[in-house]
Every structure is written in C-alpha cells, then in structure tokens.
C-alpha cells in the first residue's frame with residue numbers, strides 16, 4: 001500500500017466525515033426546533049410527534065455511520081470511481097436526501113445496499129462486473145489505517161487465491177480477529193452467495209439452510225437492514241421482528257442492526273412474545289416435545305370447549321329464597337347460540353349471560369308473580385327485565401353463569417388444564433397416558449417457553465377477557481390521571497410567586513382551565529413509544545417482516561404463533577436442520593412451512609464456513625456424517641494451522657484437570673475468549689468449580705460485559721462463537737439427549753481458532769455413541 005494511495009484516500013474520507021458532520025448539525029438543528037415548539041391543535045401535535053420521531057431516527061442513522069463510514073472503493077473499467085459506505089451521501093446541498101442512488105446528482109458515497117454498490121460484493125476476476133479495481137479501506141477514528149487492493153481485470157492478476165472469495169485479505173483479517181462476545185456487522189466483506197440471499201427479491205418466505213458458521217445469522221440481519229432500506233415506508237412502521245433461541249443469543253446479535261443504523265426492529269425469543277409473561281420455567285425435554293406438537297392446538301381448543309358447560313340434567317340456582325331450575329335444553333340452547341355467533345369465547349359470553357339470566361328471571365317471575373286463581377303471570381315484561389338485571393348482581397346467579405361459560409384468561413385456562421388429570425384426559429383423548437402425564441403439573445412455577453405458543457393459541461380462541469380488559473383500561477386511566485395531576489401540580493408550583501394575594505385571586509391558573517381528568521384524556525391521544533416498543537407490548541401486532549434465526553429449534557406450535565404475527569407471510573427463515581437440538585424442533589422445512597405457504601417458499605443454501613477453520617471442521621464433518629451420510633458439511637474458507645487436541649483423564653480427576661487447563665488457557669488469553677461447553681448435567685458442578693477457581697470465568701453469558709472465559713451448556717452455546725472452545729465429556733453430550741449427535745456437532749463448531757476435547761476414561765462405550773470420539777486420538781493423562 002503506497003503512502004500516496006493512503007493520502008489520497010484520507011483526503012476523500014475526511015471530506016466524507018466533514019459532510020457527515022454537516023448533516024448531523026442540520027438534523028440536530030431541526031430536531032431542536034421541533035422540541036422547542038409547543039401548543040397547536042391535535043393535528044399539529046401529531047405532526048410534531050412524527051417529525052420528532054423521523055429526525056431522531058435519522059440522527060441515530062447518522063451516528064451509526066460514524067465508524068467505518070466509507071469502507072470500499074470500486075474503480076470501474078470505464079474510469080468511473082465509486083466509494084461504498086454505510087450510508088449514501090450526495091455532494092449537492094440537498095441536506096434532506098442522502099440515499100446515494102437518487103437522481104442525477106453524483107453521489108459522494110454509495111450506500112452498501114444500493115444497486116450501484118453490488119459489484120463490490122459480486123465481482124471476481126472471472127466475472128469482474130465492469131470492475132477494474134476493488135479497494136477495501138479501513139479507518140480508525142477517522143484516520144485511514146489500511147488499504148487492500150484487488151485488480152480484477154483478467155490480464156492484471158491471478159485473482160483471489162480461493163476462487164470466489166471477494167476481498168480475501170479483508171475477509172481473512174475479519175475472520176481471524178479476536179471475538180469480543182458481541183457480533184459485528186459484515187458490510188465490508190459480504191460474500192457473493194450471501195449477497196444473493198441478502199438482496200433476494202423473493203417477498204414471501206425465504207429459507208436459508210446452511211451449516212455452522214456459514215453466516216446465516218449475519219446474512220439474516222443484513223437482509224433485515226436491506227429490506228428496511230428498500231421498503232422503509234412499509235417496514236419501519238410495521239417493524240421487523242427478529243427471533244433468536246435465547247436471551248444470551250439476542251444480546252450477542254443485539255448490536256448489529258443498530259450499528260447498521262436500523263432501529264425499527266424488535267429482537268425476541270418465541271418465549272418473549274406474550275406481553276406480561278416471562279417464560280423462565282424449565283421443563284423436561286419430554287414435556288417440551290409434547291407441548292410443541294401441532295396437535296396441542298386441538299387440545300387447547302378442546303379445553304376451551306370443555307369450559308362451555310351444560311348440566312347433565314338440570315341446573316339449580318338459589319335466588320331470593322327460591323330454587324330456580326334450568327333444564328339441560330335451555331342451557332344447551334344458550335351455548336349453541338353463543339358458539340353459533342362464531343365470536344371467540346369471551347366476547348360470546350354476553351349471549352349466554354343474556355339467555356340464561358332471561359330464563360332465570362322468567363322462572364322467578366312465574367314463582368312470585370303468578371295469580372293463584374288463574375295462573376296468569378302478573379308481572380309485565382319491563383318488570384321481568386328489571387328482575388333480570390337485578391339478578392346479574394347476585395352472587396349465586398353469577399356463580400352459575402361462571403360455571404356455564406366463565407370469562408377466562410389464557411393463563412387461567414392453561415393453569416386449570418395442566419393442573420387437572422381429568423381436564424387433560426378430556427381435552428387430549430388422542431394422547432397416550434404417558435404424554436398426558438407429561439402435561440400435568442402442580443400449581444405455581446410460572447410459564448415455560450413452550451407454554452407461550454399455547455397461551456397465544458388460547459388468547460386467539462378466548463378473545464379479549466372483558467373483565468380483565470375493563471380493569472386494565474381503568475388502571476391505565478388512573479395512571480394517566482395521576483400523571484396529569486402531577487403535571488398540574490408542577491404547573492402550579494412553577495407559577496410566579498411574587499403576586500399579592502388579591503392579585504392572585506384575579507388570575508386564572510392552569511387548574512382553573514383544565515382538571516386532571518380532562519388533561520389525562522388529552523394525553524391519551526399521543527403515544528410516545530417507538531413502533532418497536534408498541535409492537536413488543538401488543539400480542540396482536542402484525543409485523544412487516546419476520547426473521548427467524550436457529551429456526552430448526554422452533555416447534556410446530558411456535559410456527560403457528562409466528563405465522564399469526566406475520567399475516568403477510570414475509571419471512572426470512574435461517575437454520576440448519578443438522579443442528580436441531582430441541583426435542584420439538586424440525587428436521588424438515590417442508591413439514592413446518594407447507595401447512596402455511598405450500599409451494600410458495602424458496603430455499604437458498606450457504607455452503608462456505610467462515611467461522612470454523614478446516615482442521616476443526618474435518619472432525620465436525622465426521623460427526624455430521626454419523627448423523628446422516630447424505631448431509632454435506634460446509635467448506636471452511638481458511639486453515640488455522642492448529643489441530644484440535646484431545647485428552648482423556650480418570651473420572652476422579654476431571655474437575656481438577658479441567659480447572660488446571662482452564663486456568664492455564666485463561667492466563668494466555670489476550671483479547672480472546674474461551675468457552676468451556678459441558679453436558680447439561682455437568683454445568684452446575686463444573687461451572688461453579690471453575691468460577692470459584694478462575695477469576696476470569698462466569699457461568700452462562702454475563703448479561704453485562706462478556707467475560708474472557710465462559711462456561712455454558714449445549715443450549716446456551718447455540719448460535720454463539722468463541723476464539724477457543726473446550727468441550728467436556730462429549731460422550732455424555734451425545735448420551736444426554738435424543739438429538740445428542742446433533743448437539744455434539746453444534747458444540748464442535750463454535751471455535752474460530754482452537755478446539756480441545758476433554759473426556760474421562762470412565763464412560764462405558766455404550767454412552768459414548770459417536771464413532772468419531774471412539775476413533776479420536778486422545779492423549780492419556
């Protein structure tokens with residue numbers, strides 16, 4: 001890299017940062033002006049809120065572009081030069097436009113997502129796409145530090161060493177860099193097969209199948225950014241939902257989209273998609289599997305129907321000293337009318353209430369208001385109606401109505417169902433007694449992630465619970481009034497205090513003009529939450545696009561929930577059926593997708609492994625062949641020169657040797673991270689032993705700052721990566737789960753540099769069910 005080239009690029013990059021500062025200043029000025037204005041009618045307020053949100057979002061995008069603003073340059077064969085960066089910028093003084101591909105104005109910088117930037121990712125020496133030179137530019141704190149050039153016209157160079165790797169030097173530098181515990185974006189080095197997925201024009205369900213480390217997560221997130229760029233109007237309002245397997249994974253990927261300037265995104269697990277429920281209950285794999293089956297939809301529906309009760313023969317209700325009898329037919333008629341309304345359960349309840357209370361009032365009127373001589377009813381219709389209304393406040397009548405057709409929350413329905421052997425038997429007649437036993441549970445203990453799709457299913461069938469809705473509305477109203485009262489108090493407190501008493505009496509205060517109730521109602525009109533916050537709080541939100549990562553882990557019931565959240569069926573589904581570990585997870589995309597979008601989903605494959613060096617992948621590929629000989633392992637794009645190591649120790653020495661190894665490794669880690677991955681059953685004992693002996697270690701990913709050493713079980717390691725990985729007792733990992741080999745494949749493919757395997761001599765061969773492990777040249781301790 002010549003100094004001349006560095007100087008030239010520095011000049012250009014400084015110009016771009018100067019322009020970025022101008023844009024920032026301009027938007028900040030506008031934002032300040034919006035914040036300073038007040039008053040006006042409702043429309044003015046709405047417009048002001050919209051402008052406020054738009055400027056704040058734009059400022060966030062400008063801030064996000066600060067690091068690595070311009071990372072590439074294309075010199076085209078026709079002499080044109082294009083600079084590629086995190087956002088588009090025009091040279092013109094039009095501060096409102098910066099898409100970089102607009103109109104005739106020459107762009108200073110082209111957004112990586114614009115069509116003109118595409119050759120940066122696709123051009124190779126064989127298909128140069130009109131590019132003569134591709135340059136990768138690296139800067140730190142606005143200073144250009146490195147430049148990598150590739151000449152792509154055929155005569156000029158041998159091209160990349162690995163055919164098809166775009167920007168090989170920059171790519172390898174990124175792949176070899178130490179991991180921080182937070183995923184970073186890959187805009188500078190997106191590869192051609194990934195670019196095709198990111199920019200796919202398919203608007204329906206796009207499935208991206210790829211082995212470990214092929215960049216599925218990275219691609220899915222960049223696709224979200226791409227879609228937000230090309231369809232910002234629709235998607236920013238409707239929000240893009242990104243689903244990940246667990247909270248640690250969401251933290252791991254959480255910085256990528258903000259770093260790309262995109263905020264209209266909600267990251268969640270499936271278990272996090274039911275507002276008000278924190279799904280932390282742990283369940284056995286058997287229970288998770290049963291709850292994930294699509295047949296559970298019918299079980300929930302049957303559980304609702306079972307609560308729409310009619311008596312065997314008749315129902316007796318005590319009212320004002322009289323025993324009123326309702327026969328089965330009357331109750332049945334009420335139930336049929338309510339069901340025939342096709343409304344969900346709760347909204348249909350008034351039909352039952354109306355029918356039954358009317359029948360009861362009639363019976364009562366017959367008893368107390370009948371002429372003893374001619375049997376004529378003495379009460380007119382109005383009197384009967386007022387008796388009926390009166391009855392609705394009576395406890396016995398209400399109890400009878402609750403028995404016939406209770407107002408139900410999804411939580412109530414499922415708590416009652418799972419707490420009763422009889423209810424389960426009635427709702428799940430097709431299940432085996434063993435499966436039914438897996439659903440049974442005692443009171444309390446909260447909800448599990450597998451419960452959330454069931455709660456959601458129940459919520460659909462039950463509709464809004466009228467009582468809960470009323471009390472929620474009343475609570476929200478009281479909150480608004482109390483907030484408004486606070487506003488009024490502040491207003492009163494801050495009025496001028498140097499007035500004479502009699503003067504004060506003459507002056508209207510804010511409390512004379514408006515009371516807290518009125519002010520509260522006015523506040524109702526404005527909702528200052530972002531779209532993503534509103535989406536998170538709304539169970540029925542329809543997302544513009546849904547991205548599902550580690551999608552092989554989702555159960556059939558989870559798919560039902562996600563499909564409801566995305567009526568447009570615009571989805572990017574990324575996963576690897578060979579990595580499925582969840583007992584309710586999927587081994588076939590057809591099976592889970594065809595029921596919703598039969599024949600309309602598209603499959604793309606990623607074939608290169610960017611994470612795992614060839615030496616480690618060679619071992620993992622053998623495990624993959626054990627899972628299914630037809631599955632193809634992704635091809636590593638690099639070698640590390642370091643072979644994986646294995647050590648076998650006597651069982652009684654496992655903990656001490658492990659601590660010793662971890663302590664030694666930890667001492668040698670600089671800017672690197674080590675993960676110790678254990679079987680689920682050993683996480684607790686080994687994790688606490690390591691954490692007690694090695695100060696750099698934490699058990700589970702630290703929600704705050706990631707530690708250099710982390711001890712995880714298989715489920716926690718899913719989707720994550722580390723510079724070094726130490727797998728403990730692989731035989732037990734295989735033995736502990738019906739998908740044990742898949743789990744072994746997952747843990748062996750988490751390392752970017754080094755892999756070690758530590759096992760005991762004690763496990764009987766039947767428990768170490770992997771041929772690869774049996775054949776592994778473990779050193780004996």
Ligand SMILES: Nc1ncnc2c1ncn2[C@@H]1O[C@H](COP(=O)(O)OP(=O)(O)OP(=O)(O)O)[C@@H](O)[C@H]1O
Nearest residue numbers: 186189190191212213214215216217218610611719
């Ligand atoms: N084009 C690229 N440039 C630089 N880094 C890349 C590129 N593609 C992937 N990577 C890196 O490779 C690693 C693996 O990517 P990612 O986690 O997205 O793979 P994955 O397919 O989701 O893996 P798994 O199935 O094991 O979870 C990440 O560190 C990612 O940043």
